[in-house]
Amino acid sequence: MRKLLRSLCFALPVIGLMEPASAWAQTKVLFEAMHAQTAGNADWVLDEDSCGTAQRYPTPAQSGITATTPETYWGGAYSSFGVALVKKGFSVESLPTGGRITYGDTSNAQDLKNYKVLILPEPNLRYTTAERTAIQAFVKNGGGVFLIADHGNSDRNNDGWDSPEILNELMTGVSWGLHFQVMGESDNWFNDNPDSKYTTDTTSPIVHAGAYGRATVGKGLGLFGSTSITLNPSANPNAKGHVWMTTGTAGSNSRVTFATSTDGTGRIAAIGDSSPSEDATNGCGHTTHNGWNESLYDNALIHLNAVAWLAGAGGGGGTSDTTPPTAPSGLSASAVSSSQVNLSWTGSTDNVGVASYNVYRSTDNASFSAVASVAGTSHSDTGRTASTTYYYRVTADDAANNESAVSNTASATTPAATSAARVILNEMLVNEPGSDVTKEFVELVNVGGTSIDIGGWSIWDSTAKRHTFATGTVLGAGKAIVVFGSTSGIPAGTPNAVGASTGTLGLGNSGDTVTVKNAGSTNVDSFAVPSTLAGTDGVSANRSPDASATGSFVLHTSVSTVGSSPGTRANGSAF
Template sequence: MRKLFRSLCFALPVIGLMEPSSAWAQTKVLFEAMHAQTAGNADWVLDEDSCGTAQRFPTPAQSGITASTPETYWGGAFSSFGVDLVKKGFSVESLPTGSRITYGDASNAQDLTNYKVLILPEPNIRYTTAERSAIQAFVRNGGGLFLISDHWNSDRNNDGWDSPEILNELMTGVSWGLHFQENTEPDNWFNDNPNSKFTTDTSSPIVHAGAYGKATVGKGLGLFGSTSITINPTANPNAKGHVWMTTGTVGANTRVTFATSTDGTGRIAAIGDSSPAEDATNGCGHTTHNGWNETLYDNALIHLNAVAWLAGAGGGGGGSSDTTPPTAPSGLSASAASSSQVSLSWTASTDNVGVASYNIYRSTDNASFSAVASTSGTSHADSGLTASTTYYYRVTADDAAGNESANSNTSSATTPAASSPAKVILNEILANESGSVTAGEFIELVNVGGTSIDISGWKVWDSSAARHTFATGTVLGAGKAIVVFAAASSIPSGTTNAVGASSGQLNLSNSGEAVSVRNAAGTTIDSYTYSSTLSGTDGVSMNRSPDASATGSFVLHTSLSTAGSSPGKRANGTAF
């Protein structure tokens, strides 16, 4: 049965939630969307371009979100949740149908080791034993897990299992001290609005000392068809209640409506209702409740406080405040990629909870350094530089709590004169196109030299034949890129300097291929033979690391940014 819905559908932005976001820069939050989160009337996803399938990266791109962007920017009923997280500085992704839940599997571009927070919004299909083990390992090793259940008998896909049962089974074999009430157990289906019977612990990071403010008695949560949570401090002394049913007792182990716990260096938050996290944006015949935007309640505030705590913010609720900075990055190396760009790479830092981002500092006198960029990866292309100039660099690491490491070693590089010769390289290759649409395959060439070059008559080859010949008059400027797509029809809107293959195909094999670019005389300018390791992930390209570096090795694009590819742009999404 579907829960009762109110008719309050305010299309209002969340008020009072736009605060400095630098502490969360590039911190990745993953919304699990592969366990029937759109079954029946459900719509617990950020965005879906086709009914029933939430794509990995919501569209339009989250890079376009500003402080005034409405939640209708995306089309799922969790769009408000996701858009507000991006406004805070977080990076969000969905785990689509057909994906894998793993921990420590480098072949999986969405392995849980790549994320800081995992949100499980009302799953309607049971997690396999392997999936449960991966999620438990993620938490134990420092991940933040948000369990969003719903009332008993909320079986959207009619398979005999509903979210309280599925999440309780997920907790088999661990001692998190949390249990969602189900079946014949009391308080497994109730309405409670407003629900603001708060803990008296003023250090609570959920309602009293949250990163985004204090919840208000008389507002709290708006619960419309919820199950309650029972906590077991004997099994886990860090299992804590933060909000109780109006008919409950503050401090009791039963009738809890919002709870937290810990495991190893990881954190868990739990709520028994999906209504407070959803909005009225939906499609495909779904029916949703506008809980996130209802100004009568603190739904958004409490959920955002929870994500910040799961990502490492200080406060009570199980787990102590994180004051330990990451170790300093090591092995920083700088090399001039062109007269206007220096490529940087370094060895990752470690942290007791998790590294969130890296800060790049630059100097021209090796004395006074200024911050010039931040990235989640271990490489960076510093562009817009002056020719014939020596630049010095240092890198530090930040964790999600805002602790900054000591400086890395200092490395320097001198940009060549602007008249340095042109040098064309293969920079990015997408062989495993999204959705098996071979027209979307592409090969990106970049001129990393200091002067323009006429590439008329040059050819792009696969292992057996020339697939594209550049037209007469084609000039590739210094530091610029040109992209050859298998078909012009698949060139994304707004992509500059892109062409369709003159042969009508690129014929890039997902199991491995030799790719080369040859000049008009037939001389090989650059070539690369890739294996299935770099072409085995749907929609993810292989890219030089550092980006646009003649000496860089090819890696999965997702190790450089949250995007699966960046044709015609740098790996970080900026223009060449």
């Protein structure tokens, strides 16, 4: 893992790409979606709840995105691009139809001054003079703009203007030193896959020294219908090529397929094809190419490196940062089960900003291997072996890939293995007292010997999903959790209780089927409550023996003198 591998002689290579997430925690990326980005079969948007209009905030909310969220979380052909940026720590928005492109207009909530990066994915309508002026001012004053064009004659809305012409017009009046080839000019429509003729400049923030890793020799871009870019270094000596057509010459000013430039304190990135940045997640009758997810090419890596550079990461054309962060401190380790060790530490500082932390593990306190890269100052190391001592160290990275010295070493010994977690339905009140349906409840009990994360699990009745457990919900061994119809129905003092996420459990008073499913939608437990166990107001169905996986369900009054016992054992004692 870069410099530290040599100094500590770690046993394993880097695991995956480093993820500079926290460095971008306050960095907003705006995807322009108001210039016919959904014309024809086009779908260059993050998400659209209404066909033809990409709303400002994609839904579901980006706060729900985790490391494992699929790109289908959103519905546009730029969903992969957007979800990947959120995973890196960026915040993304769309500029929808009806929005305004301004710079310095405080009456505009989406004024470009509020963003660090502006992405222009294959516009099909010309920018007005005022819009061009605003975008140029945005760049001049430190913004980053990503120009994504397509092949000549890619006129999706048949108005006589295609994206290379529109983006060339955008660059009139400024000296960015870039020109997209248009119809009538050479190399304006071609396929090139793989397109991997890279620059020899090892400081290139796009292919060699990017924030998210180095592009692989022989992979490059998958271009399917691209135009090329011509550089004009006499107009701007900072106009640089990073990738060239296979038939081109690296270092030349023509047949460039990915380029960058600068203006004032801002940055520009440009590519001649939208295929590498799109996916095949479409709605509203659109059809697009699944370029982002093609493993034969480095499409995603190159685009993410470009956004990081546009946002201020170092490398070729940006400010060089060679100062590593300070070493993390106060590392502690705690074995919370026979298979999991939790780590926490005090964060590092950096002259630009800490991007991520690298976690190393050893079983002999001599040879350490990289096991994770995380954005925060904690990590849960799962899948460990029982009755084993593990040693840990942590380092910090910044966005320029400078790695800190190591933290202190912390160790923890996992306990002997216990029985696996097992979650059961233990008690259900389907016939609420009176008519207050908020007091209906379902009680789950973990009768196994280890804790289990039930985040994403759900509770269903016979007709619909009624509750989804929040991310990070953990049910301890021998513990219970109760879901009520609503938070307002939770009796005071009830332990570990939540309200149904849908606002109701909707259980039928004459009987109902209650099912609990895990995050993969596999049934964990299910019981069809018969009318004989649902006929009395305020009396639940409870397992007998209580909290027994093999117990049958009976009226609660058969195992206790009270009608129900949500959150406690049937006899009133605590779980």
